[in-house]
Every structure is written in C-alpha cells, then in structure tokens.
Amino acid sequence: MACVLIVKTGDAYPEVVAEHGDFETLFSHQLSTALPAHLTLDVWDTRRHSTPPALDTLAGIVITGSHSMVSDAEPWSEALKPWLKAALESDVPMLGVCYGHQLMAAAFGGVSDYHPGGRESGTHGVELTQAGRQDPLFGQLPERFVAHLSHAQTVVQAPEGATILACNGHDAHQALCYGPRQWSVQFHPEFTPAVMRAYIARQRAALRDQHESPDALAADVAPAPEAASLLQRFLGFV
Template sequence: MPRLLIVKTGDSFADVARDHGDFETLFRRALAAAPDGTRVAVLDAPRADTLPALDDIDGLLITGSHAMVSHAEPWSEALKPWLVEARARDIAMLGVCYGHQLMAAAFGGESDFHPAGRESGTREVSLTEAGRQDSLLGGLPARFRAHLSHAQTVLTAPPGARVLAANAHDPHQALRHGPRQWSVQFHPEFTPAVMRAYLGHQRQALQDQGETPERLVAEVTATPEATGLLLRFAELVSAATRLERA
C-alpha cells in the first residue's frame, strides 16, 4: 500500500479554493484513479509545528504556493534539509511550481524572479532528449501544452540535475534530481477553469508586462498529457513499493 504525502506549501486564492478546491484538493482529484490501496495524506507545511519522519513515506508531492522561495520564510527553509534527506533515502518526489523551485534551491541550485517576468496561461512545453527517455515524462508527446502561473523560476539548476523539458520562456520546465526525484514548473493539477481564474487575478500584472489577458484566457485549453503526470507518478511509486515489499 503506497503512502503518498502531499506537502502543501500555501493557499490558493480564496475564490479559487471555494469554487474549485485548494491546492491539495486539486492534487487529490488528479490522484483519484491511483492504484488500489494508495494512501494519500496532506502536510500543511506553513502551519506545521514539526515535519514528519520519512520512514513511513513512499512518495512526496510538493505543491505550488503564492509564497516566493527567495524570501526564505522559516517554514520553507525548514523543508530544505528534510527534502535533502528524502532524496538521500531515494524517496520518490514530484515538486510542482513552488515545489519545483524549492527542490532546486534545496539541492544546490538557485531560484528567484524570472528576468523576463511572469509566465501565465496554457503554454507549449517541449521535452529534451533526456525527457523523452525519462520514466516519468517519457510517455508525453515531444511537445505538449501545460498550465503555467509563476513569477519566480529556477535560474540555475542544481549540480547533477537533468533538464527534461523547456520552452521559450523557461529553460527549466522540468528537472530530474535523482533516480526518482522530479520537479516541474507547470501545474499538472490545474483544470482549465482554475487556469482562467488565475488569469483573472493576474490581469493587471500581465497587462503591465505587455501581455493581453483576453488572448491568454481564450487560449486556455485542457492539458491531459501534463495532468496525467500526477497519476503516472503514483503508479511508479506503487510499482516500486510493491517490488520493495514483495
């Protein structure tokens, strides 16, 4: 029975959480078809007094956040050595957006504001050669669409990390940090409705950097390939867990 822990690193907008579900709810929905017996728990990291022991965890999913990794909030900094230990134990990990940037910073890279500004909307992402051969991302098309909403990014990948996906805005759309440790800048848990809601909140910021919010909203579409990564991650964790305990 694989045990997955969703590490919640912040709250969504109040209206998005009300109408569509907060980050952890979106993750749970995407994992609804996970292999039988998969157990999913949630750690609300900003509000947690302590971090749980890693002994009873088979996989970590680190969510997005409205916080900024470079602000080095105490709860966020406390996660870094915990993630380093999890990688040393070869616990499977998948970081998303903030989780992607946090993992990169924890493992020796640099995450901060993107010099070209915010990237939002449904955008095209391309796999690298390493991505096409990867056990998690390798089943995706060479080019696929994904929902994005970020102002910060991974500026420098950690030593030894492999770049699995990129696009014109961001050369680090997906990274592999170890045998079973991945992170992605895009949001596989977002639905089109959630993406449109985020664009609504970002309207002024996008206009200020020369974007056309109406065009971005019109281009929002379903992203089944990207969304399927969460379930694929759960399947990989399940398969590995059953082998280890056989």
C-alpha cells in the first residue's frame, strides 16, 4: 500500500508536544480527515534515520517545520536536497511547510536565510498573486486569507523557474510552486490557534527585542481555516 510520507525535520516546543502533539501529530490530525482509503500516513524522522524511503513507494510527501535553520546546512538537512530533487524530477507530489518550504527552495536552486526584517509570528494576512489565483491547489482559496506564521528565516531568493503563489507585506515568498504537483508554504496550515498562541508565548523575548507586542499578537490569533484546507486539498493531487 502506498503512503503519504510526513518528513519530520524537527520537534515542536516541549509544552506544545505535551498538550497538542509534535509536528507530525499536528499534520496527521489534518491529513487523516481526508486521506483516501487506499493510502496510509507514515513518518520519517530525517535526523534519526538517514536512509530515505524509495520514491516509488510514495504517493506524496509533506515536509514539516523545524527549529533548525536551513542556512546552518546541517548534514541531515543537506542530505535531503538530492532526494527532494529526485522527487521533483519524478513528479512525486510534495508540500513543504516553513522549514520544508525553505529547504525545498534551497534544494531547487534558491537561497534561504534570515529575513532582513526579522521574525514573523502570529496570525497574519496572506494574499494570492495572479499566478496563485490560477493555481490548481491555491486557486480555490479567497484572494486574501489569514494564516499562522512563526519564522525567522525565509526564502530570500526563489529558485529560477519557481512561481510565487502568495505573499504579504513581510514576505514576498509565502507560497511557491516548483512543478505541476510540488508546492511549499512559509505559513503553518497545521497550526491551531492554541498552538499559535503557545509559540508566541515562547517567543516573547525575541518579539519584544524587535519592538512587537507579544500580548497584541496573541490577542490577534484567530482561526485560519482557508490555510488549513490546503493540507486536505493537497491529498487530491496524490
């Protein structure tokens, strides 16, 4: 039986794991509601198991976020790049999230590094580009929707040939498309409002350092159903 593989690239904060589950659990909760009966969900922790699954056994790939930084070029992360390029060449459906977004962009020839404007945290608006409005995955979303965000690094330079699908005032690369069934997003469709608030609480000092109010950001956290719907909709392409 083919599987949709959740590629685990990091762990959530311990208090998030204790109350809501780790990254792979957050993704599983969203994906399992729309998973076709002939598919399974599996998890591959790339930091602990270096041998990747064979691509011909996979119906799709979802890459999680991480507290690591792509620009640190950790060996386990760098080892993923040729595997991701092979998956793209084989037209395996892929969806990268946050770290997964930055890693896919770097693997395909772009540049990911610290955002010059600092950290973006909280529930913020995201707007589709004209290409996004015509994209088969994103085109059913409203032109403007809210999404949960928590990142210090970003895609500084998109790969040649990538299409920008969504942006906002902080980040020009909120969503990218690399092929007919390969996408990545900077925001977190797997986050719930409670998880988003927990991330803001953990980042209070860093947010104050860049002159943002953690309390105001927490008060503005809201449900983000349109962003979350991307995970279930992605399964339509596997």
